[in-house]
Amino acid sequence: MEHTVFQFQNVSDDILHNLNFKINKNEKVILFGPSGAGKSSLLFLFNRLRDPKQGDINYNGKPITEYVISQLRRKVGLLLQSPNLFPGTVLDNLKYGPSLCGEWNPDDAKKLLEYVQLPESYLNRKVDQLSGGEQQRVSLGRTLANSPDVLLLDEPTSALDYRTAEEIEEVLERLIEEHQLTMIMVTHDLKQAKRLGERGLFLMDGELKEDGDLESMLTDPKTEELKEFIQD
Amino acid sequence: MEPEISNQSLLFLIIFVLVPLTLSYYYQLGMSKDIVWSSIRGTVQLFAIGYILTFLFDLNPFMGIPLMLSIMIIIATFHAWNKGKELPHAFLVILLGLIIVEVSVLTLWLAFDMVEFTPSEVIPMSGMVIGNSMVAMGLALERMKSEFTENSGRLMAALSLGAKPSQASHLIVTKTLNAALIPNVDRLKTIGLVQLPGMMTGLILGGVAPVMAIKYQLVISLSIFSSVSLSAMFVTMAMYRYFFNKNDQLLENEEELRNQQK
Structure with missing residues (x-):
């Protein structure tokens, strides 16, 4: 039986309107739609960086509001568009999350760098000396340091050049498989969506217009809105 | 002997105001009004606080x-x-x-x-x-x-x-x-x-x-x-x-x- 990780029931706020859907364990979900559709606003509901005004969100069968917020956020990791690294070294960033609750194991540093394919010599390097792609890898490693079950990705490669974006994409794809993560990703790039995602949620004006198998949605859109979006 | 600046001497302070005023006029900074107003206001405020302090210093x-x-x-x-x-x-x-x-x-x-x-x-x-x-x-x-x-x-x-x-x-x-x-x-x-x-x-x-x-x-x-x-x-x-x-x-x-x- 499929295990439901997230369930949204009648979720609404100033931007989003009456959202109803479920996300199962290990699903690779792409949130897509035009600018201003509410994609990032929806993404931030999963780890309570925002709260809806109405409706219920359940995480692993329990209302999301019943979890200790910091613990929920550790389990539902987020990678933003920009790396947003903290000043200091790569190591300072990697250990940030686990250190907050006294769970940092120094042996993990090497493992995390391996995950994101950075050499061990980078550990004590200042983050401002890294390239954009390297910074995003450190940011991903920092998120993975909390051992999340769900990975939220907010256009994680949109600030990078094509080649670097592809490299990050490969790292992401491998890590999501290896760690059996449930992935929810916002992206503008439909090619990337097809490469990384299996299921699509098409949002427009804060409404969920289509939900289904991503490949079928893109080849055979059911709604006029999605047809127009794909043509654009 | 207490140092003293006479009122007549104080009047010559106007020269210090004329310098920025001339600059403002010459370079058309549009600050002439502000310069005059702030100088007058500053002078009045200082004298007022001087008298208030004199009054306060005499209080218990x-x-x-x-x-x-x-x-x-x-x-x-x-x-x-x-x-x-x-x-x-x-x-x-x-x-x-x-x-x-x-x-x-x-x-x-x-x-x-x-x-x-x-x-x-x-x-x-x-x-x-x-x-x-x-x-x-x-x-x-x-x-x-x-x-x-x-x-x-x-x-x-x-x-x-x-x-x-x-x-x-x-x-x-x-x-x-x-x-x-x-x-x-x-x-x-x-x-x-x-x-x-x-x-x-x-x-x-x-x-x-x-x-x-x-x-x-x-x-x-x-x-x-x-x-x-x-x-x-x-x-x-x-x-x-x-x-x-x-x-x-x-x-x-x-x-x-x-x-x-x-």
Whole structure:
């Protein structure tokens, strides 16, 4: 039986309107739609960086509001568009999350760098000396340091050049498989969506217009809105 | 002999006003009105405070000192509050901060016999402490607001990694305190080398021996240093939490900050 990780029931706020859907364990979900559709606003509901005004969100069968917020956020990791690294070294960033609750194991540093394919010599390097792609890898490693079950990705490669974006994409794809993560990703790039995602949620004006198998949605859109979006 | 500047001599100060006025006219800066108005206003304010101080200095210290300190603290509170009006409880925090700073400094001065409890000593020296604390609080509020805006991505990242607002804001708090304290550290480093401090200059001009003037200057300079640090720390530590709501979510704009006050 499929295990439901997230369930949204009648979720609404100033931007989003009456959202109803479920996300199962290990699903690779792409949130897509035009600018201003509410994609990032929806993404931030999963780890309570925002709260809806109405409706219920359940995480692993329990209302999301019943979890200790910091613990929920550790389990539902987020990678933003920009790396947003903290000043200091790569190591300072990697250990940030686990250190907050006294769970940092120094042996993990090497493992995390391996995950994101950075050499061990980078550990004590200042983050401002890294390239954009390297910074995003450190940011991903920092998120993975909390051992999340769900990975939220907010256009994680949109600030990078094509080649670097592809490299990050490969790292992401491998890590999501290896760690059996449930992935929810916002992206503008439909090619990337097809490469990384299996299921699509098409949002427009804060409404969920289509939900289904991503490949079928893109080849055979059911709604006029999605047809127009794909043509654009 | 008391130093004296005659009224006729004072009239020649107009030359110092004519210089910026001429510059403004020549380069069409459009500041002539402001220059004239600020010069007149400054002169009137200074004479007015001169007469008020004369009146206060003659009062019983237990009446004159609390009265003047209260007025100074309230005016300073309003002034610093302008820099962070949109933040909840900013007025109360600043008022409380200034009271704590002034009472602490005054207690130390009196306890260690550095200053006598007379209006002529306490009021001007407290004025300097309150004025500098006011500036420090205003700067800290402004800096904190801009740091929160500039670092919203980092704050979101920290929160998403499980940080509590106090942990996520650590970077902002550090930067804000640094910005508030650095000018004072620099001022102390160069004191007496780049410029002779105003109070010391005033005392020397007033006929006090330079070494005694230096002692007073040390008392006031170090008091200001300490009170500025305390003010910046107090306002920063008291206010950073209002950039988050009770669910550890970052408030992203002034509207959200204002709504939190309701």
